[in-house]
Amino acid sequence: xxxxxxxxxxxxxxxxxxxxxxxxxxxxxxxxxxxxxxxxxxxxxxxxxxxxxxxxxxxxxxxxxxxxxxxxxxxxxxxxxxxxxxxxxxxxxxxxxxxxxxxxxxxxxxxxxxxxxxxxxxxxxxxxxxxxxxxxxxxxxxxxxxxxxxxxxxxxxxxxxxxxxxxxxxxxxxxxxxxxxxxxxxxxxxxxx
Numbered sequence: 001x002x003x004x005x006x007x008x009x010x011x012x013x014x015x016x017x018x019x020x021x022x023x024x025x026x027x028x029x030x031x032x033x034x035x036x037x038x039x040x041x042x043x044x045x046x047x048x049x050x051x052x053x054x055x056x057x058x059x060x061x062x063x064x065x066x067x068x069x070x071x072x073x074x075x076x077x078x079x080x081x082x083x084x085x086x087x088x089x090x091x092x093x094x095x096x097x098x099x100x101x102x103x104x105x106x107x108x109x110x111x112x113x114x115x116x117x118x119x120x121x122x123x124x125x126x127x128x129x130x131x132x133x134x135x136x137x138x139x140x141x142x143x144x145x146x147x148x149x150x151x152x153x154x155x156x157x158x159x160x161x162x163x164x165x166x167x168x169x170x171x172x173x174x175x176x177x178x179x180x181x182x183x184x185x186x187x188x189x190x191x192x193x
């Protein structure tokens with residue numbers, strides 16, 4: 001009499017696919033991808049080629065240069081990243097109307113009234129060898145200077161932070177304190193001397 005072979009039980013593989021799908025979904029939902037490495041800035045609308053470029057006086061320009069060794073030069077003087085925000089704020093606000101800081105134009109702004117708007121422009125020039133880390137630090141400091149000026153005006157005029165204002169209030173503050181950062185194409189700057 002022939003002996004019957006003992007059958008070995010097999011695993012049901014259809015449930016393995018379900019488990020794999022559930023694990024994949026779990027890891028996708030619980031893991032995070034850091035996407036905060038960008039510069040938030042609204043670009044101006046395209047300019048008309050026939051439009052005449054405005055003349056910018058020397059006193060209205062705050063020049064920031066970063067060389068390949070990540071050294072800073074603001075308005076011809078060597079500086080540190082820690083002092084950039086305060087220097088930029090002082091330049092843009094010109095609180096004492098100094099002759100070596102930007103001119104101001106008195107403008108009637110809805111919700112704010114007559115306000116002296118700075119003609120100041122921050123000109124940023126990087127060397128091709130500038131590190132991304134330093135580039136982002138400089139951008140962050142310049143953006144922080146403008147954001148702090150907007151927040152100070154918002155608190156003085158509307159009694160709340162700029163981010164808590166209505167859209168109309170933010171538009172008024174944006175007209176009073178424009179984001180005036182001009183960035184030139186990177187070139188070889190060399191060392192700060």
